[in-house]
Amino acid sequence: MSRFKSVVSPLLLLVLWEICARLGWIEVRFFPAPSTIFIRLGVLVQTQEFWRDLALSLQRAGIGMVMGGVPGIMLGLAMGLFKPVRDFTQPLIAGLYPLPKIAILPLLLLIFGLGEMSKYVTVAIGVFFIMVINTSAGVLSIRPIFFDVPRSLHASRWQIYMTVALPGALPGIFTGIRLATGVALLLLVSAEFVGANEGLGYRIWWSWTVFWVDTMYVGLFEIALLGFLSAYLVDQLEKALLPWRR
Amino acid sequence: MTDEPKIALRDIGRVFRVDHGELVALRDINLTVAEQEFVCLVGPSGCGKSSLLRMLANLDKPSSGTLAIRQTDPKRMLSAMVFQEESVFPWLSVEANAAYALKITGRYDRKTSPQRVDYFLEQTGLTPYRRMFPHQLSGGMKQRLSIARAFVPQPEVLLMDEPFAALDEQNKMLLQQELEKLWEESRSAVVFITHSIDEAILLGDRVVVMTSAPGRIKADIPIPFKRPRQLSEIKATSEFGHLYGQIWNLLRDEVLAARARNAASAA
Ligand SMILES: Nc1ncnc2c1ncn2[C@@H]1O[C@H](COP(=O)(O)OP(=O)(O)O)[C@@H](O)[C@H]1O
Ligand SMILES: [Mg+2]
Numbered sequence: 001m002s003r004f005k006s007v008v009s010p011l012l013l014l015v016l017w018e019i020c021a022r023l024g025w026i027e028v029r030f031f032p033a034p035s036t037i038f039i040r041l042g043v044l045v046q047t048q049e050f051w052r053d054l055a056l057s058l059q060r061a062g063i064g065m066v067m068g069g070v071p072g073i074m075l076g077l078a079m080g081l082f083k084p085v086r087d088f089t090q091p092l093i094a095g096l097y098p099l100p101k102i103a104i105l106p107l108l109l110l111i112f113g114l115g116e117m118s119k120y121v122t123v124a125i126g127v128f129f130i131m132v133i134n135t136s137a138g139v140l141s142i143r144p145i146f147f148d149v150p151r152s153l154h155a156s157r158w159q160i161y162m163t164v165a166l167p168g169a170l171p172g173i174f175t176g177i178r179l180a181t182g183v184a185l186l187l188l189v190s191a192e193f194v195g196a197n198e199g200l201g202y203r204i205w206w207s208w209t210v211f212w213v214d215t216m217y218v219g220l221f222e223i224a225l226l227g228f229l230s231a232y233l234v235d236q237l238e239k240a241l242l243p244w245r246r
Numbered sequence: 247m248t249d250e251p252k253i254a255l256r257d258i259g260r261v262f263r264v265d266h267g268e269l270v271a272l273r274d275i276n277l278t279v280a281e282q283e284f285v286c287l288v289g290p291s292g293c294g295k296s297s298l299l300r301m302l303a304n305l306d307k308p309s310s311g312t313l314a315i316r317q318t319d320p321k322r323m324l325s326a327m328v329f330q331e332e333s334v335f336p337w338l339s340v341e342a343n344a345a346y347a348l349k350i351t352g353r354y355d356r357k358t359s360p361q362r363v364d365y366f367l368e369q370t371g372l373t374p375y376r377r378m379f380p381h382q383l384s385g386g387m388k389q390r391l392s393i394a395r396a397f398v399p400q401p402e403v404l405l406m407d408e409p410f411a412a413l414d415e416q417n418k419m420l421l422q423q424e425l426e427k428l429w430e431e432s433r434s435a436v437v438f439i440t441h442s443i444d445e446a447i448l449l450g451d452r453v454v455v456m457t458s459a460p461g462r463i464k465a466d467i468p469i470p471f472k473r474p475r476q477l478s479e480i481k482a483t484s485e486f487g488h489l490y491g492q493i494w495n496l497l498r499d500e501v502l503a504a505r506a507r508n509a510a511s512a513a
Contacts, residue, residue: 145333152303152327153399155350163350167337244337244379 010228032214037221040214049203054222057192057200060116061184064123069180072131073173079132080139081165089132097129102190109195119199122191127180134179138172139165171245174238181230185223250316251278252435253302253403258311260297270460271297275311277454277463279403281318284429284436286446288497289456289464290504295439296330298461299405302437303327315403323351325403326396330411330439334380334391341367341376343391347399366394369424386413390421397428404429404436410445419477422448426474443493447486448477455496458504465496 014034020026021033028036044050079086101122108125112118146168150160192201204219238245258275261268271294279285287295300306301313303325317324326347334343344363348354367373370390380388389412396404410418426449429436440446446453447469455465469489471480480486 143331145329145331146335148300148303148305148329149327149333149335149346150350152305152325152405153347153351154304154324159350163346164335167335170337242337244339244381246381 006232010224030213032217036214037217041218041221044215044218053198053200053203056198057188058226060119060192060199061123061188064120064188065127065180065184067120068124068127069131069177072128072176073135076132076135076173076176077139077161077165077169079136080169081161086136093129093132097133101126101187105191105194108191114195118195119188119191122187123184126183126187130180130183131173131176134172134176135169136172138169138175141172142168170242174234174242178231178234181234182227185227185230189223252281252283252316252318253277253279253437254312254314254316255298256312258298258301258308258313260294260301260306261309272308273460273462275461275463277466279435279437282433282435284438284449284451286450286453287437287439287456288441288443288446288453288493289461290458290497290501291441292504293456293459293500294461295456296407299327299407299437299439302403303405318402323347323353323399323401325405326399326401327405328392328396328407328409330407330409332385332388332392332412334388334395336380338379339376340372340378340380340383340391343380344372344376344394344398346395347401351399353399362398362400366397366428369397369428370394370421386417389413390417393421393425397432400432401434404432404434404438406436406438408439408441411441418445422477423474425449430473443490443497444477444481446493447471447489448475448480453489453493455493456500458500458507464500465493467493 017026017031018034021028021031021036075085075089079089104125105122108118108122112121142164146164147160150164155163188199189201189204192199193205196202200219200222204216204223207213207215207219255275255277258272258277259270260272261270263269275298277285287298289295297306301308302315305327315324335346338346341363342349344367345354345359348359348362353359364373367376370393372387372391372394375383375387380391383391389409393406393409396406410421413421422445438446438449440449450469453467453469454463455467456462457464467489470485471483
């Protein structure tokens with residue numbers, strides 16, 4: 001039932017769009033009807049290029065997320081647990097986080113070149129900040145009494161981290177992952193706009209410049225679908241890993 | 247058994263640093279608890295009872311004086327605490343919470359430990375809920391779970407901070423009875439904080455009365471009733487009335503003193 005509900009609003013939008021396009025209320029050269037886009041999609045899925053773009057973009061997003069996410073979670077845990085680490089890094093994070101990552105793309109291209117690494121790093125930087133902030137917030141939200149329980153049993157620091165800090169921070173980490181998947185796609189497509197010759201973002205930009213509007217919309221549709229699927233996947237993962245959440 | 251005390255507190259003081267200087271929470275505390283003795287601690291709120299227990303639980307250090315708990319069996323866990331606040335882990339199932347102390351101290355044994363967990367879940371009425379998570383339990387059930395968690399490892403010393411304060415009257419009476427039984431089986435020494443004089447007399451071998459802040463020990467009253475005790479039976483005796491009156495008089499003076507001091511500092 002809830003799965004059905006989650007597709008109602010996107011479907012409604014598509015139907016409305018289709019009607020407007022058929023009735024000539026919108027300019028179909030720029031806003032082609034969804035049916036036209038899906039027909040184009042049907043053609044494109046039969047090409048190798050379509051799947052190569054998709055696979056490459058997914059790989060870039062995935063590698064970038066791990067590259068940014070793992071250190072982000074580690075620093076977030078350290079910041080949540082140790083006040084000196086927090087005091088030292090907090091101002092840096094607070095200052096750098098709001099900088100639009102897209103604005104430093106030229107710099108990243110300069111440093112890492114046009115190859116794969118610049119894509120990974122772009123995604124990683126965005127994901128890193130989100131994971132640091134949400135993980136440390138997760139640790140700080142743990143009630144102090146939960147740390148007292150193992151301490152009163154003479155547990156080691158390591159045991160306290162593993163049995164209290166980590167599980168207690170998991171809800172915050174998941175909030176971070178949920179936000180990070182969206183940001184990863186966003187940053188990746190931007191990076192592929194300017195510095196790639198393959199991948200979803202590149203394909204969208206390229207089809208626009210040659211005025212293959214249908215193909216551009218197929219790319220946009222793919223990204224929307226990826227966003228939807230990744231959110232769904234993270235939800236399912238959270239349900240499976242954190243059965244204790246209300 | 248030896249005459250050496252299980253717990254020995256000598257001239258314990260505890261001073262907290264607060265915004266505008268220092269707060270003396272405890273002063274000149276001298277107290278011993280014998281092997282397998284059940285000591286109840288009563289005193290006006292804010293007199294430092296929890297602070298004292300936290301020191302015994304390895305969670306805080308005294309500012310002055312010495313504190314010693316004598317370990318008799320090195321294989322046995324030294325102490326476990328039941329907290330005043332809700333303290334069961336939301337991320338562990340009921341049975342995993344109950345087994346937590348054994349697991350974290352490396353005492354979990356695949357053969358014998360599950361039985362012990364089962365036994366205490368049964369005693370606290372939690373067997374039907376063992377696979378649930380704490381958010382599915384009522385407040386009283388969570389407190390019973392934290393009692394089970396402390397008993398499962400059979401510690402030499404049990405520290406309990408108003409464990410029944412949040413429970414309804416019926417559950418409280420059932421658990422008081424269970425606690426006496428569990429304690430006699432466990433052969434632990436117990437330091438038990440309560441604000442209920444009935445409960446202190448029902449459970450304690452001794453009732454220690456503390457003064458208002460800074461907390462000192464005002465009186466140490468032995469409770470002579472034979473065990474197992476029934477509240478309804480001992481309450482009918484004249485001795486109970488006498489003890490109750492004695493403790494209440496001691497406490498009333500301290501509560502009034504604390505009130506007067508709060509009023510003065512508020513003015
Ligand atoms: N960590 C702390 N820092 C500062 N003051 C504290 C701290 N812990 C307790 N206190 C103060 O010490 C006094 C005794 O507190 P507590 O031991 O909780 O009393 P009780 O358990 O008898 O009600 C209170 O005034 C309390 O505010
Ligand atoms: Mg208290």
